Amino acid sequence: MSKPTVLLxxxxxTAAFNISGSTLHSLLKLPRSLKPPIQGLGNQLDEVRSELINTEILVIDEISMVSKPLFAYVDGRLKQIKGSHRPFGGVSVLAVGDFYQLLxxxxxxxxxxxDPAEIDLWQEHFQMVTLTQIMRQKDDLSFAEMLNRMRVKEKTDELSQADRELLxxxxxxxxSCPTDILHIFATKKQVEKNNSVTLYLLHSNIVSIDADDFQKDPRTGRMARRDKPYAGGxxxxxxTLKVxxxxxxxxxxxxxxxxxLVNGAFAKLVQVVTxxxxxxxxxxxxxxxxRNKDRVVFIERAEENLKQRGVVCRQFPVKLAFACTVHKTQGLTTDAAVLSLTKIFEAGMAYVALSRVRTLGGLYLLDLDERKIFANPEITAALQSMRQASVDDMMPLSNLTETVxxxxxLTLVHxxxxxxxxxxxNLKSHHELCLADVLCLTExxxxxxxxxxSLHLEGYxxxxxxxxxxxxxxPDLSSRSxxxxxxxxxxxxxxxxxRYLHNVTDLEFIVLKVEAPFQALITAIYRPPDFGLKPFMDNLVSLLDSLETLDCHPVIVCGDFNENQLIRGRKPILDLFESKGYAQLITSATTDKHTLLDLVFISQPHRCxxxxxxxxxxxxxxxxxxxxxxxxx
Structure with a gap:
């Protein structure tokens, strides 16, 4: 099975699951402690390299959650894996997210x-593309527009009268709030109080689950469970869990x-197994x-070493979640939520909390102190100074949709x-290949x-x-994969x-005659890099002569000819086509090594x-x- 070229x-x-991806720590085998120097992978290096051998792009979602030390570790680890000193080992990093959210x-x-105290990999290597389509609040645009204003609001700014009235x-x-929807608070103390009150309000079958703390018995040398768990640590x-x-x-x-089954994932407890x-x-x-709402997943106790020397704790990795902190909601989307802003203590918290719901009607606000709604001005300044990336050259056909x-x-792609x-x-998900009327593929x-x-394309x-x-x-070539x-x-x-053209005996090619909606001859060719120039040219001459006898124009010949058009010196393949009246249409590099090997020749260049x-x-x-x-x- 081929290894992926794009990693999510x-x-x-929680954020990794939302995009069907992996956490950075598991993907790159990062340690819990990110203190420099970067640790090597040891015996794991070959295994990780084999998994990431084809990786060209690393997508990191919710980038605002990634710290500078973690980012430096990602850079160092990719350099180790790829064996390259280029930034991020030569892997393209697509960082997605909103810096106006939580630190x-x-x-x-x-x-x-x-930050002069930290390694800065951002300023030099990254450019910004602003996404404009609203997804979470797409059905309540007035609410979405208000949130966008609050996203960048500074502490000294006042809410507009219209926004104040909306909230x-x-x-x-x-x-008066529904008890069965998520309650969001700024502090853990508020959350714990609400969870405890709600548990006793809604449930009578409450059970207490003590942690199992094990400590070595000095008499036997064996780990023995304590009668009561240690407090804290x-x-x-x-x-003790009360659920x-x-x-x-x-x-x-x-x-x-x-x-x-990730840290921060919400669930309903449906069964206590004894x-x-x-x-x-x-x-x-x-x-x-x-994906199956009725499916029941059973979890067992997890293990943790306590601060007390030699003590091992075993407890279920869950907590009550009628309510949660703002920090636990980043990346969450919900239809309705109860929100208190009173204890908001840092930039971006109010914006994150307010924007979890899809519509204004799903928001139950317990209080409103507009001074709690503010952004970090350093973020505004940093984003304003960032270089803007142009995507025009990444989407040439998308920018020509009216013409296409x-x-x-006729839109032809090779x-x-x-x-x-x-x-x-990859081909089926490419954003522009599906715009081609004729898609010619080599190798x-x-x-x-x-x-x-699976190899058929719908509509083609x-x-x-x-x-x-x-x-x-x-025979050596024909038997080679x-x-x-x-x-x-x-x-x-x-x-x-x-299919059969005179004297064309040794050539990887296809010729198609288009009869309607207009007439054209289209040929795709692949020349292996070690296929000698003379036998290739002999067959190419025969092919072009045969195409001429078919008396159909324009003739378009495209393919990978393995003749670099960007170097100086003689270019026999180009010379042959030009001698027969063809023009070559591609003028810039077509490969990662900045060579021009993929060519398109046409007999009537005025049509292009x-x-x-x-x-x-x-x-x-x-x-x-x-x-x-x-x-x-």
């Missing part, structure tokens, strides 16, 4: 804000990120984010996929006559020629394949309105495209 990650388990835990500066409409008493586990079947709870540890001696052995949970959609335009089966998912690596259903007909059918006089060409053509086009290079994250080669006009027909 986040700092917290990283126990760290004072966000990544975008310069005032939602102020209510705690006793635990980071994630409770001395009830039907109560709202939250996990306090990452158990299984892929299945949503052993024959009435000891509680498991808790059955229905997770809020489970014209009925008189792409060396470096293996169609390995990259078909397809297909074998045999059978084509798996597929034509292919595998390498083993392409060579009559070079790799190579091959394929062409996808929209099913609205009328096309026929010209646009041509250029697209972007690919999964192949050494970038796709190339051309838009041809048939308005004279």
């Amino acid at each position: 990650s986040a700092f917290t388990g 990283p835990v126990r760290h004072s500066k966000l990544l975008c804000v310069h 005032s409409q939602r102020i209510t008493e705690l006793a 635990r980071s994630e586990l409770a001395d 009830a079947e039907g109560a709202r709870v939250m996990l306090t540890r990452n158990i299984d990120v892929s299945n949503g 052993s024959d001696n009435d000891r509680i052995t498991k808790l059955g949970l229905q997770m809020d984010q489970s 959609s014209r009925p008189d335009i 792409h060396n996929t470096e293996g169609l089966p390995a990259h078909i998912k 397809t690596h297909l074998q045999g006559s059978f084509v798996a259903d 007909s597929m034509f292919k020629r595998n390498r083993h059918l392409s060579y009559s006089n070079f 790799g190579g091959g060409v394929a062409v996808y053509v929209r099913k609205t086009f009328v096309v026929s394949e010209k 309105l646009h041509a250029g290079v697209m972007r690919s994250y999964y192949s050494y080669h970038n796709p190339v495209y051309c838009l041809l006009s048939f308005s004279d027909l």
Whole structure:
């Protein structure tokens, strides 16, 4: 199975699960302590390298939660894994999130804000793209617009009268709020009080679950359970849990990120499992984010070493969650929530809390002190000074949609996929390849006559020629894996394949004659880098002569010719095409090493309105495209 080229990650388990990704710590095998110097991977290095060998892009979601020390560790670890001194080991990092949200835990500066005491990897290496489509509050735009104003509001700014009136409409008493929706507070003390009151208000079947603390018995040398747990000294586990079947709870540890059993995940406790001696052995949970809402997941006690020397604690990694702190809600979306702003103590907290609900009608506000709604001015200054990234060259066809959609335009794309089966998912999810009328692929690596259903593109007909059918006089080449060409053509086009051409015996190619909606001859070619120039040129001459006899224009020949057009000196392939009246349309580098190997030749260059290079994250080669006009027909 091919290794992924794009990795999805986040700092917290909750954020990682939301994007079907992994935590940074698990993905990169990071230690709990991030103090420099960066620790090596030891015997794990080869294993991690094999998993990340194809990684080109690392996506980090909820980037505001990532501290500068963690980011420095990510940089160092990727350098180790990739064996490169380039920033992040040469991996492109796509950091997604909103810096106006909460600060990283126990760290004072966000990544975008310069701190002379910390390694700064942000200012030099990152550019900003602003996303404009609102998702969470898309059905309540007036609420969304108000939140955007509060997002950047400074402490000295006053709310507009309109915003103040909107929020005032939602102020209510705690006793009037629904008890079955999430309550959000600023401090742990507020949360614990609300959780305790709500538990006794809603439930009578309350059970107490003491932690099992084990300590070595000096007489026997064995670990023995204490009669009572130690008080305090635990980071994630409770001395005593008070819960009830039907109560709202939250996990306090990452158990299984892929299945949503992550620190901060909300659930309903539906079953308390006991052993024959009435000891509680498991808790059955229905997770809020489970794809199967009725599924019950059973968790067991987790283990933690206490500060007291030699003491091991075993307790269920859950806590009550009728209410939670603002910090636990970052990344959460809910239909309704009760919110108190009275104890807000830092920038961004009020904005995060207010923006968890989808609509203003889902907000129950216990109080309103607009002085608590403020942003960190350092963030505003940092973002204003950041370089803005242009995405125009990343989406050339998307920027030409009016032209692409014209009925008189033929959109042709060529792409060396470096293996169609390995990259078909990448190809199908590419934001621009689906705009092509004709998609020519080289290095397809297909074998045999059978084509798996997964390799077909909806709305397209597929034509292919595998390498083993392409060579009559070079058995070493024909028996070698790799190579091959394929062409996808929209099913609205009328096309026929010209399979056998005079004296073309040793060439990886496909020729298609387009009959409607307009006429054209389209050829895709792949030349292996070690295929000698003379036999290739002999076959290419025969091919071009045969195309001429078909008397159909324009003729478009595209492919990977493995002749770099950006170096000085003689270029026999280019010279041959130009001698026959063709023009080559691509002028900039098409590979990661800044070579121009992927070419498009056309017999009637006046038809070309646009041509250029697209972007690919999964192949050494970038796709190339051309838009041809048939308005004279």
